Amino acid sequence: MSHSPEIHTPLPEGRDPILRLVPMPTDTNYAGDVFGGWIMAQVDIAGSLPAIRRARGRVATVAVNSFVFKQPVFVGDVVSFYASIVKIGRTSITVDVAVYAQRGLRQGSDEICIKVTEAVLTYVAVDENRRPRVVPQE
Numbered sequence: 001m002s003h004s005p006e007i008h009t010p011l012p013e014g015r016d017p018i019l020r021l022v023p024m025p026t027d028t029n030y031a032g033d034v035f036g037g038w039i040m041a042q043v044d045i046a047g048s049l050p051a052i053r054r055a056r057g058r059v060a061t062v063a064v065n066s067f068v069f070k071q072p073v074f075v076g077d078v079v080s081f082y083a084s085i086v087k088i089g090r091t092s093i094t095v096d097v098a099v100y101a102q103r104g105l106r107q108g109s110d111e112i113c114i115k116v117t118e119a120v121l122t123y124v125a126v127d128e129n130r131r132p133r134v135v136p137q138e
């Protein structure tokens, strides 16, 4: 499949993705594109990782503040998730997750990179009883 050049974008420079995955045929919807729910699940995991590190322990997702599927994802894409903390509250941590798909290598053509999803999620640090706890000082 060809894409207009204006949607091509480089991967974020100088940053490592927190998660990198390749969707499989079992991850597709009835039309053959990768299911939005698969992307949402991976975004939740990707966003939780910096939150768990910062909270030094368990977190629960309390809100998906925004979620935009900008472009479809296809089986065989190399999908990279970049997560960064944008806000720390008393018990909550808000994380921005940007998702990029690299495709074309499999077909032996030039590889292209596309930003496919943008999301912002809020996690709450929770204790062993699943109650909110204060995010520790850095």
Ligand SMILES: CCCCCCCCCCCCCCCC(=O)SCCNC(=O)CCNC(=O)[C@H](O)C(C)(C)COP(=O)(O)OP(=O)(O)OC[C@H]1O[C@@H](n2cnc3c(N)ncnc32)[C@H](O)[C@@H]1OP(=O)(O)O
Pocket (backbone or CB within 6 Å): 044, 045, 048, 049, 050, 052, 053, 059, 060, 061, 062, 063, 088, 089, 090, 091, 092, 093, 122, 124, 126, 130, 131, 132
């Ligand atoms: C690197 C290490 C590797 C470790 C290796 C493990 C790897 C592992 C990876 C997989 C990890 C997957 C990570 C998935 C995580 C789930 O999937 S969790 C499952 C889905 N989520 C849930 O079931 C949560 C259900 N909700 C709840 O239990 C309760 O609402 C909560 C979350 C405990 C909060 O309790 P609450 O009494 O409502 O809390 P409340 O005091 O009112 O608010 C707490 C904070 O949330 C904020 N908040 C509340 N509602 C909202 C809202 N709608 N919007 C924004 N903020 C809100 C409040 O403003 C407050 O923030 P602060 O002002 O304190 O900063």
